[in-house]
Amino acid sequence: MEALKQELKEKIVTTLNLEDIAIEDIADNDPLFGDGLGLDSIDALELIVILDKDYGIKLVDPKEGKSIFQSIETMAAYIEANRTK
Amino acid sequence: MTKKTYINGVGCISTQKTFDTVFLEEAVVNENENVLKIVSPAYKDYIAPAASRRMAKGVKNGIVAAALAVKDAGVENVDAIITGTGLGCIEDSEKFLTAILDNNEEFLTPTSFIQSTHNTVAAQIALTMQCKGYNFTYVNGAVSFESALLDAKMQIEDNEANSILIGGVDENGAYTTALFKLSGRIKQDNQEPYHLLNATTNGAVYGEGASFFVLENEKKETTYAQVLDIEMINTLEVNEVENKIISFLKANNLEISDVDAIVLGFDGNAAFEKYYSELAQNAFAATTQLYYKHLCGEFDTASAFGLWMASKIIKTQDVPEITRVNSVTKPAYNTILLYNQLNGKNHSFTLLSK
Incomplete structure (x- = not known):
């Protein structure tokens, strides 16, 4: 689980071009949207693609995204429970 | 007006x-x-x-x-x-x-x-x-x-x-x-x-x-130059360029001798260099000749760098040595003609004045 969280942080920083944010600056429970990392709706689409491409998870209900993408912690837990690759 | x-x-x-x-x-x-x-x-x-x-x-x-x-x-x-x-x-x-x-x-x-x-x-x-x-x-x-x-x-x-x-x-x-x-x-x-x-x-x-x-639309303290005219022609043969330039200048009541400097788009391509070298060796031999693509490289909008350079020259009256093709100098640089083409296509003439 810790390795997955680290992997997610690296993917988010690289894929979303978060130039000013170091991986160690992201706490597991930091909000990804709003006051935390400040991600936006385009980033949400990028995260959905990461779930699909890298972990084989297709989000059928977009409303699920709100709880899944709350933080690295929630994202990792969801991936751990639902990954197909 | x-x-x-x-x-x-x-x-x-x-x-x-x-x-x-x-x-x-x-x-x-x-x-x-x-x-x-x-x-x-x-x-x-x-x-x-x-x-x-x-x-x-x-x-x-x-x-x-x-x-x-x-x-x-x-x-x-x-x-x-x-x-x-x-x-x-x-x-x-x-x-x-x-x-x-x-x-x-x-x-x-x-x-x-x-x-x-x-x-x-x-x-x-x-x-x-x-x-x-x-x-x-x-x-x-x-x-x-x-x-x-x-x-x-x-x-x-x-x-x-x-x-x-x-x-x-x-x-x-x-x-x-x-x-x-x-x-x-x-x-x-x-x-x-x-x-x-x-x-x-x-x-x-x-x-x-x-x-x-x-x-x-108004001249100010910050003004670099006036844009007198622009003409674009898709295809020209080497031997047609000089006459096109003469017509272009004539439309602006100018002759080749009125041009203080010509900015040419030499880009190192031997296959199309004649478009520029013919002008440099003949019609504009007595004109200050300048180039810029050795500084900025060739690309579709490299001529904008040429315009930047020409604008600076008219405002400052400073011709950097690094931009010179020949050694002809003029007492003032008040009228500058830019000629550019890429691979024999997309020819453009741009005329600036003080």
Whole structure:
């Protein structure tokens, strides 16, 4: 689980071009949207693609995204429970 | 009454250090590379990190060059923004197309798609400046920038706008550069030094950059030059160029002897050098001859760098030695003609005066 969280942080920083944010600056429970990392709706689409491409998870209900993408912690837990690759 | 068009502010990001400098005092000719890379400004001084993280190189360079031009002109906003680009944000276009192939047309992310459109630069500048006026991008090969310039000049002369920001932007993309090398458009590797004058090999030394200008309908303290005329012709034979220039000058009540300097687009391509060398050796032998693509490289909107250089010369009356083709000097540089073409196509004549 810790390795997955680290992997997610690296993917988010690289894929979303978060130039000013170091991986160690992201706490597991930091909000990804709003006051935390400040991600936006385009980033949400990028995260959905990461779930699909890298972990084989297709989000059928977009409303699920709100709880899944709350933080690295929630994202990792969801991936751990639902990954197909 | 028809208004006149003045260049009242300039900004340039190029393969030379053309920001935080007076003119070309820090310019260096790099004859060891066949593709020149941008000298980057501190983007963070101009663009918020949250906004810049999705921006392609060309967008960032365009925004900074536009900001420099607007500041130079002392204006807060403009009535319109018009850009020209040959290949647009080619890096992100490549990323997007590569992702389509690599992922078997699945998993396409929005970021590189958003940035891959040609009008992204003009749009992002408008968003940054909160300019809600006319916003247009010309994609016409090597006359993309001249098309933007002509559009702006016509709007100013017809009183449709008082101030217009125009610019030419292009960036290098790794895959496109590799294709250009394969096709011979860029000089082959390992043939350095790459001399642009008296070239003996085909292909050009390529580059990238963004040059922006604030055009206004009144002469101010910041004025660089007046844009007298622009003409674009798709195809010309070498032996037709001189007569076309004579007609172009005549339409502006000028003759070749009235031109103080001619700025030529020598790009090192021996196959098309005659377009310039014939003029240099004959009709304009007694005129100061200047070139610039050894500084900025060849690309579809490289001529915008040429206009930046010519504008600076008219304002400062300083002709940097590094730009000279011949040793002819003039007591003053009040009328400058720019001639550019790319691979024998897209010829343009631009006439500036003090």
